[in-house]
Amino acid sequence: MSDPLFDNAASEGRPVVAWVLIGLGIATLLFGSYVGLFVAPQEKFMGEVYRILFVHVPTAWNALLALTFAFGCALMFLFRGDWRWDARLEAGIEIGVVLSFLLCCQGAIWAKPTWGVWWDWDPRLTTTAVLLAAFLGILALRRFVDDPVKRATWSSVATVIAYVDVPIVYFSVKWWNSLHQMQSTPNTVSSAFHLPLRVNAIGILLLLIGVITLRTRIAKMRLREELAPPEPAAGSAMEYAPGAGR
Amino acid sequence: MRQLIAALRKEMLLQWRTRAQILAIFVFGATSLLLFSFAVGPNSTALRLHAAGFLWLALLLSSTLALAESFQLETEQKGLEGLLLLPASARAMYYAKAIANAFQLSILGIALVPVMVVLYDVSIENLFGVFGVIVLGAAGLSAPGTIYSAMASQARAKQTLLPLLLFPLVVPVLLASVKATSLLIAGDPMGQLKSWVTLVTSFDLIYWSLCGLVFGRVVED
Amino acid sequence: MRGVSRRYGRRWALIDVSFTVPHGKVVMVAGRNGSGKSTLLRVLSTAIRPDLGTAKIEGFDLKHERDDVRRKVAILGHASYTYDELSAIENLQLMARLVGVDSSREAMLHLLNQVGLAERAEDSINTFSAGMRKRISLARVLLQKATVVMLDEPYGQLDPPGFRFIDGMVRHLRDEGVTLLMATHQLERASALCDLGIVLDRGRLTWEGAAKDLPSEGGLEPAGTPEGGP
Numbered sequence: 001m002s003d004p005l006f007d008n009a010a011s012e013g014r015p016v017v018a019w020v021l022i023g024l025g026i027a028t029l030l031f032g033s034y035v036g037l038f039v040a041p042q043e044k045f046m047g048e049v050y051r052i053l054f055v056h057v058p059t060a061w062n063a064l065l066a067l068t069f070a071f072g073c074a075l076m077f078l079f080r081g082d083w084r085w086d087a088r089l090e091a092g093i094e095i096g097v098v099l100s101f102l103l104c105c106q107g108a109i110w111a112k113p114t115w116g117v118w119w120d121w122d123p124r125l126t127t128t129a130v131l132l133a134a135f136l137g138i139l140a141l142r143r144f145v146d147d148p149v150k151r152a153t154w155s156s157v158a159t160v161i162a163y164v165d166v167p168i169v170y171f172s173v174k175w176w177n178s179l180h181q182m183q184s185t186p187n188t189v190s191s192a193f194h195l196p197l198r199v200n201a202i203g204i205l206l207l208l209i210g211v212i213t214l215r216t217r218i219a220k221m222r223l224r225e226e227l228a229p230p231e232p233a234a235g236s237a238m239e240y241a242p243g244a245g246r
Numbered sequence: 247m248r249q250l251i252a253a254l255r256k257e258m259l260l261q262w263r264t265r266a267q268i269l270a271i272f273v274f275g276a277t278s279l280l281l282f283s284f285a286v287g288p289n290s291t292a293l294r295l296h297a298a299g300f301l302w303l304a305l306l307l308s309s310t311l312a313l314a315e316s317f318q319l320e321t322e323q324k325g326l327e328g329l330l331l332l333p334a335s336a337r338a339m340y341y342a343k344a345i346a347n348a349f350q351l352s353i354l355g356i357a358l359v360p361v362m363v364v365l366y367d368v369s370i371e372n373l374f375g376v377f378g379v380i381v382l383g384a385a386g387l388s389a390p391g392t393i394y395s396a397m398a399s400q401a402r403a404k405q406t407l408l409p410l411l412l413f414p415l416v417v418p419v420l421l422a423s424v425k426a427t428s429l430l431i432a433g434d435p436m437g438q439l440k441s442w443v444t445l446v447t448s449f450d451l452i453y454w455s456l457c458g459l460v461f462g463r464v465v466e467d
Numbered sequence: 468m469r470g471v472s473r474r475y476g477r478r479w480a481l482i483d484v485s486f487t488v489p490h491g492k493v494v495m496v497a498g499r500n501g502s503g504k505s506t507l508l509r510v511l512s513t514a515i516r517p518d519l520g521t522a523k524i525e526g527f528d529l530k531h532e533r534d535d536v537r538r539k540v541a542i543l544g545h546a547s548y549t550y551d552e553l554s555a556i557e558n559l560q561l562m563a564r565l566v567g568v569d570s571s572r573e574a575m576l577h578l579l580n581q582v583g584l585a586e587r588a589e590d591s592i593n594t595f596s597a598g599m600r601k602r603i604s605l606a607r608v609l610l611q612k613a614t615v616v617m618l619d620e621p622y623g624q625l626d627p628p629g630f631r632f633i634d635g636m637v638r639h640l641r642d643e644g645v646t647l648l649m650a651t652h653q654l655e656r657a658s659a660l661c662d663l664g665i666v667l668d669r670g671r672l673t674w675e676g677a678a679k680d681l682p683s684e685g686g687l688e689p690a691g692t693p694e695g696g697p
Contacts, residue, residue, distance in 0.1 A: 078460075078463065130414050130417050131414075133413070133414035134411075134414035134415055136410075137407075137410040137411045137414060138411070140403075140406075140407065140410055140411075141397065141401070141407060141410075141411060144401045144402045144403045144407055145397075145400075145401045145402075146402075147475075149516075149518075150400070150467075153463050153464070154397050154464060157393070157460045157463055157464055158394075158397075158411060160456070160460065161390060161393070161415065161453075161456065161457070161460070162414070162415060164452065164453075164456060165415050165417075165418070168418045168445075168448070168449055168452070169417050169418055171418075171445070172417070172418035172421045172422055172445055173417075173421070175441060175442075175445070176421050176425065227518075229472070229519060230472060230474075230479040230482045230483070230670075248564070248567065249564075249565050251564075252561060252564035252565050253561075253565070255561070255564075256550065256553070256557075256561045259553060259557065260550060260552055260553065263552040263553065263591075264552055319550060319551075319552065322551065323546050323547050323548060323549050323550070323551055323592070324544075324546040324547075324548050325548060325549060325550045327514060327546075327548065328546075328548025328549070328562075328607070329548075329561075329562070329565060330537075331512065331513065331514060331537055331540075331541075331542065331548075332537065332562060332565050332566050332611065333533070333534045333537035333538060334565045466516075467514065467515045467516060
């Protein structure tokens, strides 16, 4: 039996690439934020507060990306049974949860000065909150199940189920919200603002890839320990040749 | 399929034999409705306005008990494992249980309607419409609920895991069912009922197919 | 089977077990509590998967042709695999319908008669004693008409008449040509019935041979660690 999880163990050295990506990501993010905070002009309707969009929108893209990645890993694990996908799934869900949480915070930070409320039931933000709850639940599921096989299978199934729900939740909240006519975060952004948005998006993406790589590494190490084959017997090897034929 | 029918017979028989527990769950739901009214206060306008929401909340909370109860019977003497070893199709077992759970939740929901009418002073325009929405919503709760109760019954922290996993998932069902129920109680001047019913129905169709496909992976060891 | 291994958490309950069971023979699986006897039978009956290794039952692969294996194998385990709220006859009828055999009352009563439970046909399983649960489990095994039957501690919790009943059942199944694997502590009783025997110690196969030659330490030591695994 050769499981790719164990085959590559020896060759994994220090995660240089991951740290480089993280470094690059932080640098890019700093640059983009500088542009966003100091260089971009003031927005017509919202004043200075709008600047949070420069992180909010990229975070949103990347949160969805991370969870889509998790969905992909879940499918791959269910169809292929390769343990590395389970490790990646774990990383993807955790990072996706972190980003979703940040997204909700950013949304609240934006809403309070603008509308005077912490939460405005904006469809996208509300969907994010539901997503956050759903995937936190999956992380809890992973924690409460000891058997690695069950844990991997169940969390993959739960991820698929939760991810399919995302568009449904979005549409239902949108319809539900439209009855109340609350303002939502702006959709269109004029071209003067594109640079910091894109730069930050790339920055967060680099961070995302770097952190997921590191987290996957940790998950793989734990899996290797959990799935390790038994030690050979102290005495002679016990392998009997087939007895009286069937 | 023949197996589905056989399993469904078993589910119905089990539900009949454990009807005392279902009665207890109904009392739990009715008590919840009572407690909600205390949370709002004796403001009859507010109560009437939100009656549908309270009904569905009570049903949602009761569903965690009912779903967990239903799977408890499968694990205490390894009944489900025994059936799967016969061999029986996991998919048939899933649909039988999901149908039975949906049936049970529908009964619960319908039974809670008079409680709602009394406590929140509601007069319903379209009673059978309300029953219909309850059935659709119950189906939406049952499909993922059956899968998650299968998982929760074998994991630690059983009681918390099921609601934790189920509640975020069924937000669309909750939203749509509450809205549709409200419209059926109070009237639907803008003709929105159709879109809400479509939403629940779509959810039901998607999840009844999806969960049936994956159930086998969840119960195999 | 070859190299069959199975883990529970960090503990390996079965380690590299390789063995071949000839058709129609009765094999005794001996070993102390916690040696992996139950686990082995559960793996072979497809109740749980082997983490490592392969096995073939009646020519069908254990991992990839599970349903085919399940049609051939039945297990008499620690749990009774019943729905306690239903009666004996209702439980059997359910199983008969699922398997696709005659599920009429007469057929079920005939089965219950064979295991001595005919008078308790209408009673709920939750009123049954441990011995009666064994009997209803056996009724299920007979219903399945399996060609390979696993018996996991069949004598456990039974009284002397119960022992004789099990002996009778084993002989009956053997005469029908069924291959039997029996995990038990009742070494003397079992070696009279069994052709071959194997001994498991802490998950490993440590002895294999004719049942009458089974070393006396096989399972006679006082119960040590409690039976591992579910």
